[in-house]
Amino acid sequence: MTKENTHLPLLPLRGVMVFPTVVLHLDVGRDKSIAALERAMLNNQHIFLVAQKKMSIENPKPDDIYRVGTVAKVNQMLKLPNGTFRVLVEGLYRAEIVRYEEDDDLYVVETMRMEEVEGETKVTEALTRNLLDQFEQYLRLSQKVKREIYTTVSDIEEPGRLADMIASHLPLRIRDKQRLLETTHIPVRLQRLIKYVSNEKEVLDLEKKIGQRVKTSMEETQKEYYLREQLKAIQKELGERDGKYGEVEELREKIETSDMPERIQEVALKELARYERVPQNSAESSVIRNYLDWLLTLPWTVTTEDKIEINEAKKILNRDHYGLEKVKERILEYLAVQKLTKSVKGPIICLVGPPGVGKTSLAKSIAEAINRKFVRISLGGVRDEAEIRGHRRTYIGAMPGRIIQGMKKAKTINPVFLLDEIDKMASDFRGDPASALLEVLDPEQNHNFSDHFIEEAYDLSHVMFIATANYVNNIPAPLLDRMELISLSGYTEMEKFHIASKHLLPKQLKENGLTKADLQIRKQALLKLIRRYTREAGVRNLERQLATICRKTAKIIISGEQKRVIVTEKRLEDLLGKPIYRYGQMEVQDQVGTATGLAYTAAGGDTLSIEVAHYPGKGKLILTGKLGDVMRESAQAAFSYIRSRADQLNVPSDFHEKNDIHIHVPEGATPKDGPSAGITIATALVSSLTGRPIKKEVGMTGEITLRGRVLPIGGLKEKSLSAHRAGITTIIMPKENEKDLEDIPESVREELQFILVDHLDQVLEHALVGEDDEGNSR
Structure with missing residues (x-):
């Protein structure tokens, strides 16, 4: 390198x-660049040209440009109508930036010329020939560079200048x-340029092969392709966005x-591509369109954020439901586990109880308590x-099935999904829906x-x-195994x-346009x-x-008869007619052969x-x-037990030979079955055969064996509530059901023996x- 320093606009x-x-030719539009050109025209027309590292930078700093560039001469400068300048520059020699000089209006640098190193003559000549040969092959493949350029560059004798000229055309x-x-060392520059030319030649060769393949493919479907493209263009020009x-699109x-x-x-x-090819009036077209609509409307990743606050959930449950303390406590436990584990995996809740x-409404309250969408099927x-x-x-x-339909309605992937009346499903020749639900309710399977x-x-x-279910026995066992039962009794x-x-009357007042002042x-x-x-x-x-x-x-009120209605016991009959039921269902007096049983x-x-x-x-x-069938078998068992214990029960031993026995349960239109009527039937039989009345205030439940043992039953809470409603004061029950007494409300338990x-x-x-000993009743 020489020691000459040159101050040039950049x-x-x-x-x-x-x-x-x-x-x-260069087009220049930036203010500082135009100022640099004007300075160059005043300074021997010399200017320093250097490339930016990134094209997107509008006002480059020293770190944004390369340090090595070309000192060039501005041969011509022409202002265009749009305000930019078109300049004709000629590169002179390589130079390196030594120092940047401060100037607000333009870029000015101090540069140092970089001298080229010739290298060994024979090596340089061999590399030059190789470069020219590679460049000629490249020109044959390229459609962008004119073939005449080879004649121009092949006449250049200086290797360094030849390399620069070829590089400018690649x-x-x-x-x-x-x-x-x-690169100032000319042999090294030639080697690098040969590598670049060879790479470009391989790329062009590959492009040519790909082009041939595309052409072959185009020829096979050319007619259809062009017709479709023309149709699209016509529809687009006409603005027919309603077309296919x-x-x-x-x-x-x-x-x-x-x-x-x-x-x-x-x-x-993929289905959309099929839809595009299928004629619009074909049946398959509507099938594909319907399928695409379902895929688009289903939620795939949208969720609502859970907000499980136990105290808030407790308030909501108490606000919407009176009583049901154990049920609400179990639900709060369930929600607490969900909050700790941050997962809904676990037992599926099944709320079991009679209608009404x-x-x-409990399921709705759960959804509100945890801030989730609610869906019911x-x-x-x-x-x-x-x-x-x-x-x-x-x-x-x-x-799609009801599950997917419910997810579409929910619009999120994490709703509270209520499967109502799950015990009322049935199966026939069309399949078993309960088995299909197994996959839905199994946490190990339902992710797929x-x-x-x-x-x-x-x-x-x-x-x-x-x-939800009314009766547990009607739920298939495999389905029941995947759920945790929470019982809601009457x-x-x-x-x-x-x-x-507190709930029903205010709700009905609002729905019927009344206020508390209108009806009491x-x-x-x-x-x-x-x-x-x-x-x-x-x-x-x-x-x-x-x-x-x-x-x-x-x-x-509307007719003007009264401005306010106060309902008393007497007025109740005027509004609703005569009472439908007799309060208390127990017998008026002790009866022979008539026993009151409790059913669930x-x-x-x-x-x-x-x-x-x-x-x-x-x-x-x-x-x-x-x-x-079960009650019939209970009657047979009771009949056989009484025959086997006739002497001890003071029943004639030949009663079954000389008498017909008729056992009847009133309200014959209502089907009756269950395993807890054994002791009731046996008691009524003994009463009829011995003539001893049955106490009117006694209700009973329990199954009987041929040896007279009383077996445990289910639904004691519900049976006790029905007995309480009927006015019964004494309940005879199996000893093994003593543990179930805790489930009965204390207010009911205190009034029953x-x-x-x-x-x-x-x-x-x-x-x-x-x-007694004198034969008097007691």
């Missing part, structure tokens, strides 16, 4: 490089050209911007597996739920499933009173309404009766009167009252009216 270049001896990246510019082209945009996982998006785009006790009467898994798309009118319509796996693992009389006064129901009237006009475990019928009172009140039905607990009569005959056992027995002799001792 012109930073974006995306272009000027080599020494190369003449090139489509190299700026950093590669900069590397060549910085516009529809496809709109669907594509929705798919690409949706929240679908990548694998689902690939499936959707608040199972569905009813499974009552569902017989087709496709209702759960969906139909295959090959069928006309196919659609398969719907026949969607076909792709759908993640249900974030959903909180809650099921309400006591006082619980119904509080629910009616006295306490005794409300109790009479509960006792004499309803007989149910829940409060649904009670709400209907209150709605009737509100409607009649609205009519009275899908509607809660109930009392059951069992009547026995015997008369001369040939020993027939007649059973009437639409009894189920529970007698625990383990043998029929004890039942008869407490149920039958005894006789």
Whole structure:
């Protein structure tokens, strides 16, 4: 290098490089660059050209440009109409920036010339020949560089100048050209340039092969392709966005911007390509379009944020439901575990209880308590597996199953999903929907739920499933195994009173356009309404009766008869008519051959009167009252036990030979079955055969064996509530059910006497009216 220093204006270049001896046109528009050109015209027309490291920088700093550039001469400068300047520059020699000089209006640098190193002559000549040969082959392949350039460059004798000229015609990246510019050793520069030319030649060769393949493919579908493209262009020009082209583009945009996982998006785009090819009026077109609509409307990743605050959840549950303390406590425990584990995996809750006790509203309250969307589907009467898994798309009118439909309605992947009336599903030749639900409710499987319509796996693992049922025995065992049961029994009389006064009546007043000032129901009237006009475990019928009172009140007020209605016990009959039920279902007096049993039905607990009569005959056992198989077997067992213990029970030993026995359960239109009527039937039989009356205030429940043992039963709480409603004061129950007494509300337990027995002799001792030594009843 020489020691000459030259102060020159600096012109930073974006995306272009000027080599020494190369003449090139440049367009200049930046203010500082124009100022540098004007300074150069005043300073021997010399300027320093150097490339920017990044094209996007508008006002480059010293660190944003390379240090090695080209000192050039500005041969021509022309101002264009748009305000920019077009200049013709000629590269002179390489130079390196030594120092930047401060100037607000333009870039000025101090440069030092870089001298070139010749190297060994023979090596340089060999490299030059190789370079020319490679460049000639490159020109044959390239469509962008004119063949005449080879003639121009082949006449250049200086190797360094030849390398610079060839480099200026290659489509190299700026950093590669900069590397060549910085190389002052000519043989090294030639070697690098030969490598670049060889790489470019291979790229062109590969492009040519790809082009040939594309051309072959184009020729095969050329007619269809051009016609489609023309159709798209015509529709676009006419603005027909409603055409299929516009529809496809709109669907594509929705798919690409949706929240679908990548694998689902690939499936959707593949189906969209099929949809584009299929004629619009074909049946397959509508099938594909329907499928794409479902994929787009389903939530795939959208979630709501859980806000599980136990105290807040407790307030919501207490606000919406009176009583049910154990049930609410279990739900709060469940939510507490969810908050600690931050996961919904675990047992599926199944709320079991008679109609009208608040199972569905409890599920809604849970959803509100944890800030989740609520979705309910009813499974009552569902017989087709496709209702759960969906139909295959090959069928006309196919659609997803109820689970996927519910997820679409929820619009999130983590709703509270209520499966209502899960015990009322059935199976037939169309499949077993309960088996299809196994995959839905199994935490180990439901992250890959398969719907026949969607076909792709759908993640249900974030959903909180809650099921409801009236009767546990109707739920298939494998399904029951995946759920945790929470029992909701019927309400006591006082619980119904509080629910009616605090919840049902205000709700009905609002729905019927009334206020508390318009209608007032006295306490005794409300109790009479509960006792004499309803007989149910829940409060649904009670709400209907209150709605009737509100409607009649609205009519009275609108007609101008009264401005305010006060409902008393007497006024209640005027509004609702005569009482429907007799308060208390126990017998008016002690009866022979008539026992009161306690039953557990899908509607809660109930009392059951069992009547026995015997008369001369040939020993027939007649059973009437639409009894189920289990109750028939209980009657047979009781009959056989009494025959085996006839002497001890003071029953004639030949009663079965000379008498026909008729066992009847009234209300014959109602089916009756269950395993807890054994001791009731046996007691009624003994009473009829011995003539000893049965105490009217006694209700009983329990199964009997042929040896007279009393076996445990279920549903004691519900049976006790029904006995309390019926006015019964004494309940005879199996001793093994003593543990279940804790489940009975304390207010009911205090008003009932529970007698625990383990043998029929004890039942008869407490149920039958005894006789003293003088034969008088006591």
